[in-house]
Amino acid sequence: MLVLTLFLLLPSFSFSSPVLSSSIGKLVGTWQENGTVAAFLGVPFAQFDRRFRYALPPTNTSSSHIVTSYSPACPQKCSNVPKALCPVHTSETDCLTLNLFVPASAVHRTPSSAPSPLLDTMIFIAGGGYKFEASSSCLYSGAPLVLAEHRAVISFNYRTGVLGFAAGSAVDDNVGLDDQRQAIAFIRQNAQAWSLNTSAFTLFGQSAGAASLAASLASTDPMPAHAVILESVPWGLKFSTKEEATETTNRAMAAGNCSSIECLQALPVDVMVEVGASIKHVEPFPPWRLHSQNALAWQPFLTPSLPDQPVVALSRAMARAPGSPSQPLLVLGSNTDDGLWFVRDAVHRTLNTEEALAFLALIFNTSVATQLLDLYKPLIDEPVSASYDWRLSLERMVTHYIFACPARAVARARGGFLYRFDQLDEAGAKAFFGSTKSYCYDAVCHGMELPFVFGTQDVCNLPGSPSLDALSRQMMHTWASTTASDTPVLNASLAWLPASPATGSNLRFADDSSGGIAMENAYASLCDYWDTIGYGVY
Template sequence: MKVYDHAFLPIFIFDFILFCVGTTFNEELNWEKPLGHMSTGRVVRDVPDGSKVDLREKGAASVDAWHFECLAQAPKTEGPKVHTRYGAMQGLLTDMVYIFYGIPYADPPVGGLRWKPPSPVTSWKGLYDATFPRAACMQSCVGLCTTKVSEDCLYLNIFVPLDVDFSKPPVKPLPVMVWIHGGDFVAGSASNSLYDGRFISNFTHTVVVSVEYRLGAFGFLVSGQDPKSAAVGNYGILDQQAALLWIQQNIAVFGGNPNNVTIFGESAGAQSVSLHLMMQSSQPLFRQAVVQSMPFTIPLKNRREALWLGKEFAKVANCSINDIACLLCLSPQAVLTAQKIAGSNMVNPFHLLEMFQTWGPFIDGVLIKEQSITAFQKGDWQKEKPVLFGTTSEEGVVFIYGVFTYPVSELECVFYVTAIFKQHALKILQEYLPLYKDADMRTMMSQIVTDYVFLCPSRKSARDSAQMGSAVWMYIFDHVASDLRVWDGLAFCFEHVCHGAEVPFLFDSGPVANFTLSPAEKLLAGSILCYWGTFARGANPSSPVAQSAFCRQQSPVRWPRYTAENDWLMMNLTLSSHAQTSPRDHICDFWDKLGIY
């Protein structure tokens, strides 16, 4: 077996499986500033009173039976009406929060707008029905996925605490938390039941927003450099920007404070968060950020590599790379097919880690100027913004065991390590081999992925940022759910703290992820939400002054800021959470000195 035989498997297998189970701004923001990339196209949206709106393009691939599992069981009552700058809408009243589902933040990127920056949303007439989720963005679906997908997918969901009075301006606008989902930039949805924002909004007393954005070739195809005659990529990131701008313009009518927006995301969502921290055009759109399980050392493609992938895509689709008309005429399913086949080829054999993320953002020199790890080391990001960095304790398990479904011998392990790390392989093997005596070397390989891809570069970025004066906190999630059952065959997650293991605790979506939180685990979930909610209020995540009354009663453990003066203490999020130095600091010192991030 060759390492490149697995190129079709995304690094974020776990995100895909989760998808399948269930600063004050004074100037007026507009679509031209700061987003100079916006398309000026328009699509008319006319919404009759009381009608359900679904602007999905005819012929888009879909699978029926898509819905929040938990929403299906929730009582539905006529919700409040609000007036945004684009029109009126009616939401949904639930037992926890008000919900506004499927709000368009840009016009549908269909037809001639397929590979264009997002266009400002067209105002509608009548009352928009925001009581049900819209389709997820186009993606392939395997196994038991049951979700409708469409090219018309630029929507967001808003969750609002029940004490917000929509009949008058809020006396004290609430903090806003914007979730960017993961999924390797090829899968996932804001309306995945795993990311039900009701519990976070209710518990933290914040306005929670979840955002859809274009995925795969639809969001990241590069066929040239001229935006008038080619796909120039990074549309998925521009979609996120457009959503953040819509939030700035409209969130006040939902009781939210546009001057206090926190963006947070896990995995590919964390990569997105890091890019917005680097992009100057995103600077006025949020105040602080949470970066969960960021794969810092998975490289973004450069322009040449992105264009090579685009040529492979066009070849598979029987189009010329220079024939944008041919590409635009492809059916959505044809795009997905070409995306999958083209993505199975290795773009750069010297960058084997690229196999873990075929489609996604690339360094275009304008929007994205460098690798995230480089930007954080050099200080080329919005250093004035507070950031939480964190990982799980066993990030690499799901990837290694997902790719290598059989035991890996020591000889094979040496081959793979050498193929990826080349001249550094001997030092790495000397560091790790003495610690692992099992015949199956997947345990060691999992630890290398955890250390090299996630933990140590996150620590490096946090330390460099802290030394430049940034307010940084670090955590490690280190708890295996006591009632965790087998997740679609990933039995090896039964005894490990896998990539994404904190997400069901953050969203209280344990049943969706196939386990039930014990009373002790409920307290852990509550502590996590206390930290995230307090941070969203612009404070130290464990500041008692900024905490809700419930959090003050719970008295979560103090989370010290990550600095050398605090002995580089991080928060260990487990049943008995505590601040500590990382038990793998010596390993991260090794990687830092190796200098290959």
């Protein structure tokens, strides 16, 4: 009888679905983390109109939206990447949705209860080279971060590939970027209903998602945020001009046997995706033309609102003015082996000295190419002989020139907190990458920081350890602290010093068994050299 009495006295919300109001009607979500986190998955933030056109505002209905499972991702061709990064389902018309994770206290409200405290909010933009993207990935589950840091965490889908970045007089500019803007505008529109503190927003992204945020910072109308975190932006790869993007679109029309955009619009979506994926780099230099304007065939292109390359625009910016919404707190960095994935995926055989020299000479010139071979030769553990595979050096060059050193240049010029993620995790890499990227087993590859930032090792069934778990908790706390603080928060015994014109010092993230978290000045002399070459030029 006592058990029954206690059962009846339990609050009713323990046995009902979490509910939030919104501008499109009532949202009925689901519980996660044993009822401590409310998840609203697949919430429509925009309504598909036509292919290559900006989306429309979502429809406001009086009915409830059951948002208990992830929606399909936008159409894409996802190949040769870890399974967890690829969506299970895609849809052109129903993909513009977001996923909202909030503490249970944000929805445990009755008409007589006091208003919930406003939640600091973290909004994530996933990467994928503008070719693929799935906010439903286990990596990006917001529940562990909500549970650990009591923040709202939001992710969303956007259009990629030809569907997101076609160009021409008969299409809208940078549709994929506009999807991102509409998602964040929708979040702000519903901030009061969701108890979100709009003064404590952190926008963070990885790879292409971070590059999208960098493009916003460099634009004439940056998305407002208290802080922006840029993980592994490929700064050294230029955005296309609109003319170049239009030429890429014309090549897609030819590949689809079309003579007009209207013909592309009428193609079945699976055919359209295959056509877009077939467009490669312009006249690739065997085995890879890194310096091509179209190193990423589909990507944002320069427009009047995005007048310059982000690395150039941000490097010219004045130092951050504290409290200014147009100059948010900036955190940016890279992984120790960010370039490895890209070189190995593009170059499938060994490179000898003559090939490496020719490759680098095409990107820069013969004099610089010769200097680079000399500069990077001493960095390699194995002897440089006639049989030496110069991909080993190119991987480091790409890491430094495309990722780490331009990030340092931006941080020094604009003001920001620079980091390097340097945690080897062989067991985790094997579980996550499988056989697709075996070269990442003993490296710190592109994207390997993500389960540490989100705390999703368990969600993705990745092996862990006490020291790795501790590193993840620290990174989750540091990333979350940016929503309200003007300085990323570490443990009490260590301060993260910002970069400045006089120093390019960075914070190294690694667990205690690998040397721990510490300030350093990674790649100082190498970055000094790359600074003389310049970024975002080739």
